[in-house]
Amino acid sequence: MPPLARTHGAQVQEDGTTRFALWAPDCREVTVELVSNALHPLQAQADGWFVGTCECPAGTGYRFVIDGHLRVPDPASQAQLDDVHGFSQVVDHRAYPWRHAEWQGRPWHESVLYELHVGLFGGYAGVEQHLPLLAGLGITAIELMPLAEFPGSRNWGYDGVLPFAPESSYGTPEQLKSLIDSAHGLGLMVFVDVVYNHFGPDGNYLGNYSRDFFRSDVQTPWGAAIDFRRRQVRDYFCENALMWLLDYRVDGLRLDAVHAIGEPDFLVELASRVHAAVEPGRHVHLVLENEDNNARLLQQGFTAQWNDDGHNVLHALLTGEREGYYGDFADDATAKLARCLGEGFIYQGQNSRHGCARGEPSAHLPPTAFVLFLQNHDQVGNRAFGERLIELADEDALRAATALLLLSPMVPLLFMGEEWGARQPFLFFTDHHAELADLVRIGRRNEFADFALYADAEVRETIPDPNAPATFARSQLPENLSSQVEHQNWHALYQQLLDLRHRLIIPRLPGARALKSEVLAEGAVSAQWTLGDRSLLRIDLNLSASNVWVSPPPTSAAVIFVWGVDSAGYQLGTLPARSVAVSLEAAP
Structure with a gap:
């Protein structure tokens, strides 16, 4: 494919020169300063643009000089030579020789997502080395926490300030492409988590020369809101999405906290531009994190949404916690879980604990429109001490919930180390300094x-x-997990469940619909789905400490998985404490 045409940043031209463009409506003049100290003035154009072309091959370091004194990196920098305050680098995306250029991705229903933090794996090369193990487990997609250049070398990624520049402490753009290329060779999709709702607090210079990038009349938890009413701002973020999908050939994006974007029509535009730009036949998926549960977006170009409702109610049932946002899920939790399994979102317009209506009806959506998880970076790392669920819940109940996660028709997401039953915390870490x-x-x-x-x-x-190096070090997974029996047992469970998912569930997912979901007793539910081939999937789950009665499965149904259940007792209608049974009945 031809290189992506950009309005922002530096782009190598066919004749070997580089075109520079900066939107700086609040300044009088802009000069490109090369790392060699050569200066090249840009020409002022309409609507606040400064544009120019000069002899400047790929690999050259440069920055912008604003009004003769303020030196800043390119806000659309595609690589940084030295962290967020240093020189940007010209990148020619045509130069990388893709080994698997024929890769077209995978259908969404085949997704088994694995969220990971690149820095904790040792950078792009470290993740690449780990890929065969994930593919062997049954993972079909890795989801990389945000890669945008952030200050320092340790950060979750949500403090990024240069969205086009992959974090330099993790490696080079070529190493990131090699990681993606190798993933495709193993049949793995790659998703990148992108943050379009705010910039981090250190290294964002946009306000010094482009105040119109932000809204002074709307504040967010991170400061002035980004002004998506402006064409230049929309193009900036749409071009970023297209860079990941076209230049890096990732298979999808996870859009962070889109409820903090004040103009939802921007999201519809972004999805439209993405789907128009990718070549025919290629599978590209856009996944939302959206606290507002705007179900309509899932019919406007977006593939799925992280189902925080599902996580939160399962967490409340597994741990008994009810402080903070768990307060919205702890009361009548079993009925809420049944609603989640039958309809997707729990909150579809009901009032939250804050007294505000939240969500839109979602029962019309297929189960694959929802990404289900028991853990992720938010739900673990936003705890004060970063405890994983294995430290908080009964392990038998956790195994039963894991079967629900991996065998239900919703798309499952695992958080790094979960498959080993890892007990290391995942803490909040940054690398800020001074005040x-x-x-x-x-x-x-x-x-x-x-x-x-x-x-x-x-x-x-x-x-x-968060800034102590030890906080980052404590979050790293040890290399010897595979040598310990406890962790081997957890890994074997995940492998067994994912094998069942690939053989028996995934081929039948297209066209799947929820049939019914009911409360059996406090902490116990039974859910059924009609799959695409008209077979019937049923999951009976008991997270409570008591045995409950359940209608036995019909003799025509094959029980494909049980945990904590005696087959004979289950056939008589007993579902023991902290157990799960999964059956599949062929179409009549």
């Missing part, structure tokens, strides 16, 4: 002031400092 480091540390600890366990200020002082 900002203090503000982040204090702010992080104060987030938990409303929780009973951390009401005392001295207790909050024990919450790990």
Whole structure:
């Protein structure tokens, strides 16, 4: 395919020159300064643009000089030579020799997502080395936490300030492409988590020369809202999405917290531009994180949404926690789980604990429109001490819930290490310095002031400092997990369940619909789905500490998986405490 045409940033031309463009409506002049100290003035054009072309091959370092004194990186930099404040680098995306250029992706219903943090795997090369193990487990897609260049070398990625530049501490753009290329060779899709709702607090210079990029009249938790009413702003983010999909050939994007984007029609435009740009026959998937549960977006170019409702109610049932947002799910939790399994979202217009209506009807959507998970970076890392679910829940109940996760028709997402039953925490970490480091540390600890366990200020002082290198180190998975029996057993369970999913569930998912979902007793539900070939999938789940009665499966149904269930007792209608039974009945 020809290179993506951009309005923002630096682009190598066919004749070997490079075109530079900066939208800087608040300044008088802009000059390109090369790392060699050569200066090339850009020409002022209409609507605040400064544009020019010069001899500047791929690999050249450059930055912009604003009004003769302010030196800034390119906000559309495609690589950085030295962190967020340093020189940007010209990149020619045509130069990489793709080994699997024929890759067309995979249909969405085949997705088994695995969320990971690239830095904790040792960078792009480290993730690439790990790919065969994930493919062997039954993973079909890796989801990389945000890659946009952030300050320092340790960060979740949600503090990124240069969305077009893959984080340089992880490796080069070529190493990232090699990772993606190798994934495709193993049949793995690659998703990138992108953040279009805010910039991080360190290294974003846009406000110095382009105040119109933001709205002074709308504030978000991260500051002034991005102004998606402006064409230049829309193009900036749409071009970013297209860069990942066309230049890096990733298979999909996970859009972070789109409820914080004030103009939802921008999202519809982005999806439309993406689907118009990719070549025919190629599978590309757009997945939302959307606290508002706007179901309509899932029929306007978006493939699926992270189902936080599903996680939250399962977490409440598994742990008994009810503080914070779990308060919306702890009361009548079993009925809410039944609704999730039968209709997708739990909140479809009902009032939350804040007294505000949340969500839209979702029962008309297929189950594959929802990404289900028991853990992810948010739900683990936003805990004060980053505890994984295995530290909080009964392990038998957790195994039963894992069977629901991996065998239900919703698309499952695993969080790195979950498949080994890892017990290492996943903590919140950053690499800020001086005053900002203090503000982040204090702010992080104060987030938990409303929780009973951390009401005392001295207790909050024990919450790990996000900027300490030890906080990052504690979040790394040990290399010896595979040598320990406990972890081998967890891995074997995931492998067994994913084998069943690939053989018996995935081929039947297109056309699947929820049939019914009912409460058996407190903590126990029974859910049924009609699959695309008219077979009937049934999951009976009991997360409680008591045995419950369940209608036995028909003799024509094959019981494909049980945990904690005696087959003979199940055929008589007994579903023991902390157990699960999954059956599949062929179409009549």
